Amino acid sequence: xxxxxxxxxxxxxxxxxxxxxxxxxxxxxxxxxxxxxxxxxxxxxxxxxxxxxxxxxxxxxxxxxxxxxxxxxxxxxxxxxxxxxxxxxxxxxxxxxxxxxxxxxxxxxxxxxxxxxxxxxxxxxxxxxxxxxxxxxxxxxxxxxxxxxxxxxxxxxxxxxxxxxxxxxxxxxxxxxxxxxxxxxxxxxxxxxxxxxxxxxxxxxxxxxxxxxxxxxxxxxxxxxxxxxxxxxxxxxxxxxxxxxxxxxxxxxxxxxxxxxxxxxxxxxxxxxxxxxxxxxxxxxxxxxxxxxxxxxxxxxxxxxxxxxxxxxxxxxxxxxxxxxxxxxxxxxxx
Amino acid sequence: xxxxxxxxxxxxxxxxxxxxxxxxxxxxxxxxxxxxxxxxxxxxxxxxxxxxxxxxxxxxxxxxxxxxxxxxxxxxxxxxxxxxxxxxxxxxxxxxxxxxxxxxxxxxxxxxxxxxxxxxxxxxxxxxxxxxxxxxxxxxxxxxxxxxxxxxxxxxxxxxxxxxxxxxxxxxxxxxxxxxxxxxxxxxxxxxxxxxxxxxxxxxxxxxxxxxxxxxxxxxxxxxxxxxxxxxxxxxxxxxxxxxxxxxxxxxxxxxxxxxxxxxxxxxxxxxxxxxxxxxxxxxxxxxxxxxxxxxxxxxxxxxxxxxxxxxxxxxxxxxxxxxxx
Numbered sequence: 001x002x003x004x005x006x007x008x009x010x011x012x013x014x015x016x017x018x019x020x021x022x023x024x025x026x027x028x029x030x031x032x033x034x035x036x037x038x039x040x041x042x043x044x045x046x047x048x049x050x051x052x053x054x055x056x057x058x059x060x061x062x063x064x065x066x067x068x069x070x071x072x073x074x075x076x077x078x079x080x081x082x083x084x085x086x087x088x089x090x091x092x093x094x095x096x097x098x099x100x101x102x103x104x105x106x107x108x109x110x111x112x113x114x115x116x117x118x119x120x121x122x123x124x125x126x127x128x129x130x131x132x133x134x135x136x137x138x139x140x141x142x143x144x145x146x147x148x149x150x151x152x153x154x155x156x157x158x159x160x161x162x163x164x165x166x167x168x169x170x171x172x173x174x175x176x177x178x179x180x181x182x183x184x185x186x187x188x189x190x191x192x193x194x195x196x197x198x199x200x201x202x203x204x205x206x207x208x209x210x211x212x213x214x215x216x217x218x219x220x221x222x223x224x225x226x227x228x229x230x231x232x233x234x235x236x237x238x239x240x241x242x243x244x245x246x247x248x249x250x251x252x253x254x255x256x257x258x259x260x261x262x263x264x265x266x267x268x269x270x271x272x273x274x275x276x277x278x279x280x281x282x283x284x285x286x287x288x289x290x291x292x293x294x295x296x297x298x299x300x301x302x303x304x305x306x307x308x309x310x311x312x313x314x315x316x317x318x319x320x321x322x323x324x325x326x327x328x329x330x331x332x333x334x335x
Numbered sequence: 336x337x338x339x340x341x342x343x344x345x346x347x348x349x350x351x352x353x354x355x356x357x358x359x360x361x362x363x364x365x366x367x368x369x370x371x372x373x374x375x376x377x378x379x380x381x382x383x384x385x386x387x388x389x390x391x392x393x394x395x396x397x398x399x400x401x402x403x404x405x406x407x408x409x410x411x412x413x414x415x416x417x418x419x420x421x422x423x424x425x426x427x428x429x430x431x432x433x434x435x436x437x438x439x440x441x442x443x444x445x446x447x448x449x450x451x452x453x454x455x456x457x458x459x460x461x462x463x464x465x466x467x468x469x470x471x472x473x474x475x476x477x478x479x480x481x482x483x484x485x486x487x488x489x490x491x492x493x494x495x496x497x498x499x500x501x502x503x504x505x506x507x508x509x510x511x512x513x514x515x516x517x518x519x520x521x522x523x524x525x526x527x528x529x530x531x532x533x534x535x536x537x538x539x540x541x542x543x544x545x546x547x548x549x550x551x552x553x554x555x556x557x558x559x560x561x562x563x564x565x566x567x568x569x570x571x572x573x574x575x576x577x578x579x580x581x582x583x584x585x586x587x588x589x590x591x592x593x594x595x596x597x598x599x600x601x602x603x604x605x606x607x608x609x610x611x612x613x614x615x616x617x618x619x620x621x622x623x624x625x626x627x628x629x630x631x632x633x634x635x636x637x638x639x640x641x642x643x644x645x646x647x648x649x650x651x652x653x654x655x656x657x658x659x660x661x
Contacts, residue, residue: 056522166379195378196549196590197378222523225552225596268555269555270579270594
């Protein structure tokens with residue numbers, strides 16, 4: 001039997017109550033309103049791999065990330081990391097040990113570092129909190145080591161975050177994530193706020209560190225090209241549901257779900273190869289009032305009656321009636 | 336080639352601060368012809384937005400245009416008094432901003448905003464202006480414009496709002512539009528729609544478009560020519576196909592290599608060491624010299640100027656041959 005995956009997410013759900021205040025509801029006789037931000041998402045991540053979640057804004061990818069690390073409670077479903085449940089109240093004690101093994105890197109390095117703390121204190125915080133190394137001298141040495149690891153100088157520890165550029169700040173955030181010897185890192189759009197040349201530096205650094213320490217990444221991004229560069233496997237989200245999970249190579253050469261096809265066609269063609277593309281139509285609908293059946297049906301070129309009525313369940317990693325029924329042949333094939 | 340709609344000659348923009356005078360734009364020159372899209376690309380702080388703002392006369396003190404000239408249809412517009420410039424802005428030159436939510440007034444219906452702009456610039460009555468507004472909304476691809484015209488900005492989605500902003504810029508049929516990061520705040524699927532809209536409108540109406548963005552993909556899709564900016568200077572300018580696929584300036588080369596693409600699967604991206612210098616400490620000579628792998632003695636002394644090389648202009652001493660120097 002193959003070993004259990006490092007991270008297992010099963011039927012994860014998150015419902016936000018977006019109702020109007022009680023008095024308004026009584027006067028206007030409007031019912032409570034709920035937003036299903038994440039609706040039955042399941043995937044698993046093997047140790048040492050990079051699993052990427054892609055999707056447009058409002059697709060629920062950041063909500064999934066927050067629930068996986070426990071920053072947000074779940075409304076249903078289960079998250080298991082290293083055989084310890086993140087959601088089962090009975091496993092509270094085991095979970096405390098797990099905490100130091102997982103860290104998060106956020107999108108905005110301007111907001112995720114305390115502006116009033118020097119960088120060495122920021123990086124030392126997880127070391128002290130988890131008692132990773134004992135003794136002040138050892139902590140200082142460890143911080144210097146971490147700074148060198150992410151391409152900064154140990155003396156940079158005496159500076160404040162505002163003295164660094166965006167890319168350097170993101171390096172500090174990565175050093176902090178590694179400080180507790182974490183081996184599972186959730187990266188929520190880690191390079192979206194950075195310029196391309198700096199983005200390349202950070203992505204290369206993240207890959208180097210993964211190789212060196214065998215890190216496991218959950219990588220959230222809206223940029224398919226970045227995801228292609230980083231991911232081993234990719235999950236595509238649309239309106240809170242996972243519509244396709246594929247091996248990275250497979251997904252780019254043979255996208256199966258019509259939405260994945262559409263996303264790939266929307267990426268600007270930098271090589272100007274003149275590859276034929278299907279123009280993108282429509283926009284992501286309001287998640288408070290999603291379409292019936294398959295939520296993608298109003299934008300889908302392969303829609304039929306069944307799609308409007310019945311929500312497709314993932315089969316072989318694709319949640320699409322058309323794929324299961326073999327109707328994809330009708331889709332215009334790019335030359 | 337026909338006469339350029341907009342012509343920027345050796346533009347300099349400075350910001351006076353208490354400590355020093357910072358030069359944000361240093362000797363930028365380019366032309367944009369009728370119906371042409373010039374992409375201006377660079378990283379944050381390269382001066383691309385400031386260039387756009389300078390052309391439409393929106394540099395606020397302490398910033399000022401300290402040198403060079405800007406010509407619109409052959410007439411100088413950089414030294415016009417503010418009153419004169421106001422008449423041109425919106426009428427002859429218009430701007431599309433990055434964030435559609437901040438460029439629309441949330442308290443007025445989109446129709447009112449369109450009608451107001453149309454009537455400011457064109458001799459029309461309320462009725463005619465409203466009809467024109469509906470026409471414009473149809474043209475930018477807003478479904479059911481007769482109904483949507485009475486909606487408020489918050490009732491539109493991000494992509495639809497950006498379409499309204501584009502309609503607003505088109506009100507007086509300007510000759511020249513600056514689009515400053517028009518798709519940055521949008522999702523990829525919507526971005527593609529807005530790009531093709533801008534391209535189509537530019538072509539159909541024969542407008543000159545300056546498209547400012549940090550996204551090389553957007554440039555490759557939309558622009559006819561591209562200018563790569565670095566530290567307030569143009570590093571390379573030329574036809575988009577040449578510059579994107581065979582960049583010559585070391586910075587442009589690094590920039591292209593740094594972009595992850597869908598086509599080429601590489602393990603490592605090309606990375607340019609370091610980051611863009613601050614305006615207060617732009618190195619002597621070529622601004623790119625500390626990050627350049629091919630820098631030699633001259634790069635630390637002389638500032639290179641864009642010279643014609645292989646169908647484009649490159650500001651780099653590497654390409655200065657005997658003929659081009661003379």
